[in-house]
Amino acid sequence: FLALECERFSICNEEKRNLSLGGHVGFDSLPEQLVSKSVTQGFCFNILCVGETGIGKSTLMNTLFNTMFENEEASHYQNGVYLRPRTYDLQESNVRLKLTIVDTVGFGDQINKEDSYKPIVDYIDTQFENYLQEELKIKRSLFNYHDTRIHICLYFIAPTGHSLKSLDLVTMKKLDSKVNIIPIIAKADTISKSELHKFKIKIMSELVSNGVQIYQFPTDDETVSEINASMNAHLPFAVVGSVEEVKVGNKAVRARQYPWGVVQVENESHCDFVKLREMLIRVNMEDLREQTHARHYELYRRCKLEEMGFKDTDPDSEPFSLQETYEAKRKEFLGDLQRKEEEMRQMFVNKVKETEAELKDKERELHEKFEQLKRMHQEEKKKVEDKRGYLEEEMNAFNKRKAAAETLSLSQPVKKDKDKKNRSVNTENQSGVSASSSKVMMAKANVEPLNCQSWWQAIQCCTCLVHNATWRPGGLF
Amino acid sequence: PNQTGRNRSHTVGKLTEKQYVGFATLPNQVHRKSVKKGFDFTLMVAGESGMGKSTLVNSLFLTDLYKDRKLLNAEERINQTVEIIKHTVDIEEKGVKLKLTIVDTPGFGDAVNNNECWKPITDYIDQQFEQYFRDESGLNRKNIQDNRVHCCLYFIPPFGHGLRPVDVEFMKALHEKVNIIPLIAKADCLTPNEIKKLKDRIREEIDKFGIKVYQFPECDSDEDEEFKQLDKELKECTPFAVIGSNTVVEARGQRVRGRLYPWGIVEVENQSHCDFVKLRNMLIRSHMHDLKDVTCDVHYENYRAQCIQEMTSKLAQDNRMESPIPILPLSTPDVDTEKLIKMKDEELKRMQEMLNKMQQQMHDKEQ
Numbered sequence: 001f002l003a004l005e006c007e008r009f010s011i012c013n014e015e016k017r018n019l020s021l022g023g024h025v026g027f028d029s030l031p032e033q034l035v036s037k038s039v040t041q042g043f044c045f046n047i048l049c050v051g052e053t054g055i056g057k058s059t060l061m062n063t064l065f066n067t068m069f070e071n072e073e074a075s076h077y078q079n080g081v082y083l084r085p086r087t088y089d090l091q092e093s094n095v096r097l098k099l100t101i102v103d104t105v106g107f108g109d110q111i112n113k114e115d116s117y118k119p120i121v122d123y124i125d126t127q128f129e130n131y132l133q134e135e136l137k138i139k140r141s142l143f144n145y146h147d148t149r150i151h152i153c154l155y156f157i158a159p160t161g162h163s164l165k166s167l168d169l170v171t172m173k174k175l176d177s178k179v180n181i182i183p184i185i186a187k188a189d190t191i192s193k194s195e196l197h198k199f200k201i202k203i204m205s206e207l208v209s210n211g212v213q214i215y216q217f218p219t220d221d222e223t224v225s226e227i228n229a230s231m232n233a234h235l236p237f238a239v240v241g242s243v244e245e246v247k248v249g250n251k252a253v254r255a256r257q258y259p260w261g262v263v264q265v266e267n268e269s270h271c272d273f274v275k276l277r278e279m280l281i282r283v284n285m286e287d288l289r290e291q292t293h294a295r296h297y298e299l300y301r302r303c304k305l306e307e308m309g310f311k312d313t314d315p316d317s318e319p320f321s322l323q324e325t326y327e328a329k330r331k332e333f334l335g336d337l338q339r340k341e342e343e344m345r346q347m348f349v350n351k352v353k354e355t356e357a358e359l360k361d362k363e364r365e366l367h368e369k370f371e372q373l374k375r376m377h378q379e380e381k382k383k384v385e386d387k388r389g390y391l392e393e394e395m396n397a398f399n400k401r402k403a404a405a406e407t408l409s410l411s412q413p414v415k416k417d418k419d420k421k422n423r424s425v426n427t428e429n430q431s432g433v434s435a436s437s438s439k440v441m442m443a444k445a446n447v448e449p450l451n452c453q454s455w456w457q458a459i460q461c462c463t464c465l466v467h468n469a470t471w472r473p474g475g476l477f
Numbered sequence: 478p479n480q481t482g483r484n485r486s487h488t489v490g491k492l493t494e495k496q497y498v499g500f501a502t503l504p505n506q507v508h509r510k511s512v513k514k515g516f517d518f519t520l521m522v523a524g525e526s527g528m529g530k531s532t533l534v535n536s537l538f539l540t541d542l543y544k545d546r547k548l549l550n551a552e553e554r555i556n557q558t559v560e561i562i563k564h565t566v567d568i569e570e571k572g573v574k575l576k577l578t579i580v581d582t583p584g585f586g587d588a589v590n591n592n593e594c595w596k597p598i599t600d601y602i603d604q605q606f607e608q609y610f611r612d613e614s615g616l617n618r619k620n621i622q623d624n625r626v627h628c629c630l631y632f633i634p635p636f637g638h639g640l641r642p643v644d645v646e647f648m649k650a651l652h653e654k655v656n657i658i659p660l661i662a663k664a665d666c667l668t669p670n671e672i673k674k675l676k677d678r679i680r681e682e683i684d685k686f687g688i689k690v691y692q693f694p695e696c697d698s699d700e701d702e703e704f705k706q707l708d709k710e711l712k713e714c715t716p717f718a719v720i721g722s723n724t725v726v727e728a729r730g731q732r733v734r735g736r737l738y739p740w741g742i743v744e745v746e747n748q749s750h751c752d753f754v755k756l757r758n759m760l761i762r763s764h765m766h767d768l769k770d771v772t773c774d775v776h777y778e779n780y781r782a783q784c785i786q787e788m789t790s791k792l793a794q795d796n797r798m799e800s801p802i803p804i805l806p807l808s809t810p811d812v813d814t815e816k817l818i819k820m821k822d823e824e825l826k827r828m829q830e831m832l833n834k835m836q837q838q839m840h841d842k843e844q
Contacts, residue, residue, distance in 0.1 A: 025761060027765060030573055034766050035508050097503070141774075143774050220513075221510070223509055285503055285506060286510055294619075362832070365839075
């Protein structure tokens with residue numbers, strides 16, 4: 001589309017070289033420029049909490065962010081697992097954070113938990129999909145797009161002290177290629193120090209032996225590699241959450257008060273809460289965002305595009321641009337659509353033809369029937385005529401006989417004639433039966449006279465043909 | 478059962494010192510990561526030969542990028558075509574690494590017939606956009622190189638009375654593809670009054686011809702008054718009148734970059750001599766990142782949108798069919814056709830029913 005004539009200009013790439021500067025140029029302010037821009041824009045961070053009902057997800061979030069996020073206790077009787085995202089706008093000094101916390105409601109409560117992981121995976125994929133759709137738009141504004149992709153999944157492990165539950169393993173395995181996972185041991189104030197040590201080792205070994213990829217705090221940056229490396233060894237973090245304050249010494253600290261003592265949330269010898277907060281928020285938040293975008297999202301995008309049939313650049317042939325293949329797909333789709341339209345049109349036409357044919361058949365049937373009826377009627381007529389003729393003959397014969405008899409004598413009695421009354425109604429029409437006699441005939445047969453000229457009209461008053469069961473071929477006589 | 482709960486947005490408000498959570502360190506985290514990753518910047522310089530472009534670049538970056546350059550004679554330049562030459566250098570300052578690319582355009586405006594002499598330049602810029610577009614659209618996006626031109630310094634000769642036709646045409650051809658910063662070159666041949674007059678004239682003409690040069694972003698409302706005043710002065714000073722120098726001279730007891738004349742020494746970094754310092758501060762120390770952002774968010778996006786629309790219209794022409802479906806999303810079918818089909822379906826259903834009724838009637842009567 002853009003025919004670039006490479007011969008028109010030459011590009012000489014000199015060897016990249018390192019030059020020493022003769023003074024202070026000033027581009028060392030570039031990081032500050034970048035930071036000032038991102039502070040103006042604001043940050044966003046999305047946390048997914050996966051764990052059984054009641055395991056302390058909401059409390060931990062409240063404790064981490066020192067805020068009472070509104071939430072009601074969840075019930076154990078959900079039909080399935082569903083995700084509940086909530087967004088909050090927080091601010092600390094001049095930094096604005098749009099925090100989204102996604103809760104998995106109903107996780108672990110069902111009797112059959114085979115599909116429990118599905119809503120979670122679907123939610124994560126949907127956020128990726130939304131971002132991808134935005135990226136593929138013609139007019140897009142990625143710089144002020146509200147990024148809802150999950151940056152971190154905190155997986156809450158129940159403090160059984162033994163090992164992971166089967167549901168945990170299955171779920172984490174399904175999630176590890178889609179999101180950064182940090183496993184944490186919830187309600188860790190029920191495990192003693194020695195039990196905890198064994199528990200942690202068991203959990204990590206189970207994760208490793210099943211190939212579950214959890215998030216590793218990055219050690220490539222010298223400034224933070226040491227602390228990150230040491231924290232990696234403390235996984236999974238054993239946490240205790242609390243929003244209630246208890247007076248310890250002369251300070252009020254967040255803690256849980258038991259008859260036997262006070263578990264202090266921010267005491268590092270009591271639990272790993274401080275470690276979690278340090279790693280999650282104060283040191284690696286930006287890295288979590290970056291990993292989500294550069295690794296998990298790219299993987300999703302790549303799979304999705306390959307699924308849709310895109311190929312990457314072929315060294316031999318022309319490099320495909322996403323848009324070009326997209327266009328090809330669109331053309332294909334439009335072609336499909338056209339074909340489908342044709343099919344449907346064809347189907348419609350066929351249906352119409354069919355119906356037409358059916359109607360024609362019916363028409364023919366009715367016509368036939370009408371003809372048949374007409375024929376029958378004619379037959380009847382003829383029969384009646386014949387009979388009449390016969391009767392007439394008889395009458396004549398009778399008359400003759402009568403006359404003969406009369407002439408013969410005056411002593412013979414007169415025969416009573418049954419059909420005498422017929423004589424009186426004789427109006428003459430050689431071609432057909434007299435209207436009156438046919439009327440009588442019909443009255444006998446219990447049939448209305450045919451008033452209609454055409455078969456179609458006959459059909460319209462169907463009833464006039466068939467309103468009585470006696471009207472059947474041969475039913476007259 | 479598997480529904481996602483409705484997402485409501487809440488404002489929780491500011492956290493006090495006591496409730497310190499720690500995400501205020503986010504800017505530091507970003508800072509740290511950006512330093513580790515390093516930065517890159519591509520600067521284009523355009524203008525006729527001898528306007529002092531290379532000298533200015535050397536002065537800006539306090540280094541010598543053009544060691545073994547060959548200059549052409551007049552006769553060699555009669556039919557000169559515009560070349561594009563890239564120099565890439567890695568420079569570092571206080572731990573911050575910058576990969577700087579200078580795109581030179583020798584030959585621009587040098588030939589006798591300079592019709593469309595900016596075409597190779599616009600082509601080059603478009604080519605970088607296209608390359609980025611392809612890379613961004615590919616499946617493997619791990620190592621995309623950003624070669625897009627972030628800024629173009631355009632050198633206007635100081636000898637005339639304002640913009641010349643070639644200046645206007647050049648800037649109009651490029652103003653929607655790249656951030657243009659016009660400069661008055663070799664300003665040491667103009668007195669302060671002349672400079673003022675020329676600047677006013679040029680600003681007027683830029684307005685008149687509708688040329689969109691790079692605009693400084695408004696400074697934050699919470700900045701102090703002094704900063705705001707400086708910012709205002711900066712904006713009123715454009716186009717910057719600059720002087721560059723490859724030589725160091727001694728002036729007022731110091732060694733400075735400057736030009737030695739019989740009548741005095743012109744100091745490059747003296748704000749009363751020229752606007753070099755303003756340019757340097759603006760270009761490098763405060764707005765370098767913004768230039769990159771505007772290139773990414775505005776110029777590149779415009780290019781991309783245009784490119785896609787061209788592709789779409791071309792395909793539509795090829796198919797010679799009405800495409801009621803937009804490029805996105807792929808999955809929604811045509812609403813109108815569906816309606817029509819539904820209608821016809823219902824009609825058929827009705828006819829069928831009528832027929833059935835008649836059949837039934839006949840069947841009943843037959844019984």
